[in-house]
Amino acid sequence: MNEITLRVNGETHSLDVDPSTPLLYVLRNDLGLRGPRFGCGVAQCGTCTVLMDGRAVRSCILPVSRSTGEIRTLEGLPEDGELHPVQQAWIAEQAPQCGFCQNGQILTAAALLDSNPNPTDEEIRDGMDRVLCRCMTYYRIQAAVRRTANAMAGRETDERGAAAVSGREDDR
């Protein structure tokens, strides 16, 4: 009997699984969550991302025995029935194409903005860099992160304004 206790999206789960099992498979196959998905299994792509105590972590290599924090998945991101501002910005920018990687993009952006609510373009690029997208929606994702930062600060973002890059006029 391997009793493992997980706190996921505000609920406590007791599970009988091998403690070395990566968190990803427990979230998907035991708890039926769809947000985190398998992409590489070696923490290179970010598709399996979850938040643990507010930090973006890669659930494909994290053993359940070490998943001792408060875990939030994409499904758990909305609060009080409202989509998280990042999720709203993702819809406003129509960011996804296939959408398979967007779990990691959205959660990484949420964690980034949580620690740095007003990132520069450079900080967005660096903060998001290790989350891969093979539909190559990076341009819209970065726009959506800027849109979220604007929304959280109460600033307006016009229809396509988030896609425009500040400071670009100076070099041409």
Add this chain to the structure above:
Amino acid sequence: MNTRNEARRRPDANRVEDRVAKSVEQALGRWGGASRRDFLKASGLFVFGLTTVGAAAGRQGSEDASWPDPDFLQLDSWLVVHEDGRVTFYVGKTDGGQGVGTATQQMMCDELDVAFDQATVVMGRTDRTVDQGGSGGSDAIERDAMVGRRIAAEGRRVLLEMASERLDAPVEELAVRDGVVSLRRDPSRTVTYGELIGGRRFDVALTGANVNQTTGVASVKPVQDLKLVGQSIPRYDIPAKVDGSFEWAVDVRLPGMVHARNVRPPFAGATLTDVDESSVRDLPGFLRLVRKGNYLAVVCEREEQAIEAAERLVTTWDKPTAAPFPASDDLFDFMRSAEWAPPTDGRMAGETHGDPDGALANAATVVEAGYDVPFQGHTAIGPAHALADPSDGQLTIYTNDMKPYSHRTGIAEFLGMPPEKVRVIWMEGPQLYGRTAADDAGFEAAYLAREMGRPVRVQWMRHEETAWDTKGPAFAIDMRGGLDRDGNVVALDYRGRIANYAHVGYNQARTVLIAQLMGLRPERPSPGGARGPDDMYHVPNRREETSAVRLPLAFETPLRTGNLRDPNGPQTTFANESFVDELAVAAGADPVEFRLRLLRAATEDDEAFRRARSIAVVEAAAEAYGWDARPSPGPVGSGSVLTGRGIAYAYRQRTTVAVIADVEVNRDTGRVWVRRMVCAHDCGLVINPDGLENTVQGNLLHGISRTLYEEVRFDGEKVTSVDWRSHPTLTHRDSPEQIEVVVVNGDPNPDRPDLRPYGAGEPSHRPVPAAIANAIHDATGVRMRRLPLRPERVLEALAE
């Protein structure tokens, strides 16, 4: 969902057909009617917990199930109007994330005169949607959604005739809006589509020699009367993809389902001689090894158990006696030294106009250059996966195969089953781009499910996908061109060599990987197709020839080829449009003016006005960019970072595209950053401008990735690029900071009422490598002729 079958009898949770249909249709249809605003208002309602396909199941049924093909000549196969007036469109296509489902819904709603939010699209289920082939060739909007328009127009015609009877007025006196028919002279008298036919069959026959020609008797509307077409309606699939509730093919769970992992040959062409089952027999959850020939899989109760068992299984393989292929560093020498094999396939036969050899002999200036493009992988963000359910003497495969119909017939043939006993349910997955035109995992899941007698889910691992997915073919292309004394192009000679001699086709029962490993194979490997570059330049003497190079190992090879987004376009256009740039340099001409001169050298055009539309995109790109005419290279700067701009142009089928790239080249590190891109794009009628822009942005960035980073690396016995470190891709840090998509309508009669939409899923991909290489030349004066342009290669070229 009220389909024909279900209208006749009540759903029965014990029947496999109903069990699966209900929950999957819920998943597929959940967002069909929700507008973005509705979604945002109600978002709190849509946070889902555990729901699975199997959760609604109850026990497995015992009745034999089978699924005949929906009849494309029946209106009811395409269109169902429900009692509440909602509408479901059944479309035999799939969506790779470019929004063709939303765009198709816009087009069909427009013709039927229902609101966008009244409708739902169901796509790619072989038991419910007619065989339109699934995805491929960027034809969903150009060809198949035009069928959808005709179908919807016919539905409107039939409904208006019914309304005419009901309201006792001629059709000409009726108006219809959002599915409500009213009398023009007395708008208080109305009848809804739901009241006219809701829940009942149309029983209206259609005509057409094949599915692409399907039509009723009604005409489609003039473009000017379309209201939803041309609007940036938000994609219906995005909200659920953003809140985590979307059900993907990877999410389907069935009662009794088990997990399989493949064990691949460690060397290409290896023979499996021994499997030591004792190395895994005692692992928790171990169920069975399944082996046939060189195909080997391990099946376990739980997913992580299957992963561990596949890693720990001890196997013995014999290496092949001959090297399967040269090392990737020697590939282009190998290709150029291979015997020139005039292709037998008509598509590869090549063309000659005028007398290119004579014109080159007499030219004032002759330019020659060779261009190399390596094998490139699909490397989908999620590896191949599928789930097969063998209950009740049938097989249902849940897959993201972009061509579910050939998946069905291929699997039926592979397993010796009647096709009507096999059903394929397409669900979304990681991007397709040709990889899932031959979805190996679906065949494997089907085979293993039959062996195990229970549902089996197969999931490839990352190293397996990156090594063994289908590859875009390598090209070695030699160009010669001649200029007269005035700098006019008098001759152009294209000789391409393509390493495409192991093409897997579309879900063929003898070319998918499991079949090859089992020893099933066609008599000869397929050379695939190959074509030269596509441009509308007028060059009086011109030759295009292609030869197919065969690597030593043609089967069971990780260098098997398959269609990768715009299968030959980026490679051939890299050569052609780099070379045109080299000719412009030799002529001392501005690259834009030089191209326009080549396009204007003749005046005749084709049925799609591609010449006029090519001129239009080149001019539009230059204007949007703010192009100042001058020859390349520009003055080379003195700092670490050099900047330059480059243009490339091409057409694909009936879509014309010009791309301008602005690059920064760091001469200390070799890093190339494409800072800004401008793309002028003419795909005729635009259905959803924002969806088009998103699609073009993805094409451009995917093009940057293939230009700068992507290469399949291999030694003499195996692929060595197996993950995101060894097969790198574009990331956030290196993506452009500015992209401008300029939508062009270069039709000589831009307001024509029958303006057609053309494909957009691939055309803007193809000019990207040449535009970047041309920009690097403009910045540095150095010509890069071998992809990808990784920093070490750039540094090496700059040092020369």
